[in-house]
Amino acid sequence: MNWFPSSFKETQDQGAQSQPCPPQTTSWRVGGGSASVHAVLQALNDGNGQVDVWGQGLSDEEIATLLEEVRRRDDVKVLELGRNKVGPKSIIALQGLVASSQSLTSLRLSGCLLGDGGVHRVSHALEEGGCLRELFLDCNRATDESAHALERILLSCSMLTSMNVANNLLTSSGIAHVVKALRESKRSVTALNLRRNSICDKGVHAISQLLKVKGCPLTCLDMAENQVCDKGALFLGKSLSVNESLQELFLHGNHLEIEGVRAMGQYVGNNSTLLRVTLTSAEDTVDVQVGDSFLALAVLTGADESSTSACPRRSRWTISMS
Template sequence: PLQQPSFSADATEAALGLVDVATLVELKGLGGFWRALARRVLCTRLCRRDGQPVPTQLGEITDLDVEQLIEAGRPGDAAVAGRMLPRLARLHGYGYVGLQPADAILIGSDLQFMAVVTTLSLRNNSIGDKGVKAIAEALKVNAVLKNCNLLNNRLDVESAMMLAKIGRERGIMLSGMKRDQREVSFFNEGLQPADAILIASDLKFMAVLTTLNLWSNSIGDEGAKAIAEALKVNAVVTTLALGNNNIGDEGAIAIAEALKVTAVLTSLHLAANNIGVDGAKAIAEALKANAVVTILNLDSNRIGDEGAIAIAEALKVDEMLNGLGLGVNNVGVNGAKAIAEALKVNAVLTELWLGGNKIGDEGAIAIADALKSGTADLTFLDLRNINIGVDGSKAIAEALKVNAVVTTLFLGGNNIGDEGAIAIAEALQVTAALTNLELRLSSIGDDGAKAIAEALKVNAVVTSLSLRNNSIGDEGAKAIAEALKVNAVLMNCNLLNNSL
């Protein structure tokens, strides 16, 4: 038999802290001294709760880390613990240990006998549909489990819907969210449609959640439909981010239906979702009936002119939307003209993103006319990379001379050239509103820089100016430098990557 060591119990215990769980369990059978010591070490390792002292009695144990038990080849000990520990409330560590369907079946069987465990995480495993059926059967009869995290388990939509039904009926959270959370982010966590269904089910129990971020996952149209159904009855979520989830037109149409009835959602982000004309039209119709959405981000989709025209029609009657993102959407001249006409009658939109659309000079001229109308209330306008040249630049410049509200204007990535820059410089001499001007990658040389420099000598409002990535040489730079000597308001002037 293993002899009691000659050095102190404290030193022995410290040494056992380096021993694996399987060995510690074996030591418990080698006599009273080793049993007591091994139990203390196991309790420290498996039952400690952050910020709390190590339990000294069975009745004090509320948490159990089952990951180490599984690694030691003793998953059944978790079930035994569930029967023996009267205050056990949480099982930790199932995630990231590669549980398979057979493991989930065993766990499901054990759950039926656990009368005190309230929290269980099985996230990030591979329990699959067979495993989840066993878990589902356990959830039907377990009367105390209220939090069971099953995200990222390769479930199909049917299995997720089955779980969601049980969760709703028995008051069980299935996504790891907490009932009292105000903000939740699942950014870029590899979530699939089934995961979104579980999250949507949990929203019913969250009375204070205001922000839900699902950006950069793969929930698809099925996941979007589940979230949309939840939104119809949810009374607290004000910000929803679903960007980069490939929800497509079907998902967008489902979200649009939710927008018609929600009374609380104010900020909706649907960028990079492969939304086309049909999705855009549905959202446009929803905006006509919705009285609360103030921010809508549809950047990087494919709504085209037809979709932009539909959005424009909604803008003519919408009285709430303040920010609209339509960048990189295959919008052309006709779409830009429609948006411009809407701006002439819309008095609430203050921020508009149109960058990355090929609206050209003709589209820019239409936008400029809207800015001169006196009714457009835009303070932020993004026109980067919209394929405009001198004519479009001159039109925007003329609008700036009379417009009293635009404070931020992005024109970078266009073929403005020296002639366009000179026109913009003339506008800078008279504008009393523009504070932030971006002209990077605009083919501006020394002549354009000199004109802007002269304008800066008299301009008293521009605080930020970007001229990076142009063709400004030493002469242009010297002119800018002279202007900076007398200009008292410009705080940021970016001249990187020029020909200095």
């Protein structure tokens, strides 16, 4: 699962003559400022539009202007607003866009430093986000105070399949609300990114209960760089022994020891869907007995091909390395 937005075609700097998009794409990067926002959007062809202003340093007013233009067009599917000032004016414009758009499927607000107040305002703006399938809220300083807002988003956006809340300040308590919403709403969220928060074994227990639910849609779960210990690994192992959907599990950068890795491996031997697991322990490589074969679980930190070349590769699992 690629959690990072793909790069988009760049326009010329503000003041330069705008060039029309090639026929095969309607994707542009705005150079900055409300004038260029207007010019670029006017140059967009009809069709599968993508607007990317990531890292342009646009103000709240400029983002609001951009969103008003997008609303008038109603042909933009991917809206990348990361690392800009998304404030009250922008969020009011966003609410109008989401309520009227029949095309917007991906909204990316990474690194906008929304804070809890901003996340709450975004959640209200998305109350009619029926078309939205992908939402990026990573790097926004969201704490557990945002948990109810995230719950509201999951309940409102009925078609959401991917949520990214990595690099925030969520703890196990906040994640419990997210899991509760996923279970009660029965949303078809297939990808959930919780990387670099402060989730401990208690939060992992809540997630493992979700994974045990028959028909759980999750295929990609990223819990790397949290505070998961051996007990949490055991919770996950037990849930994966009955789970029939998860394909990718990222756990590297946690506090797992050899015992936790081995315990987890003993439970996942009967899993038929999991294709990739990333783990970190005190050693470079851990061989875990799984039925009649071995599961080689490689450490991401410092691992290379030489450190795993001697490991048996008779398993259906892949070895993940960095």
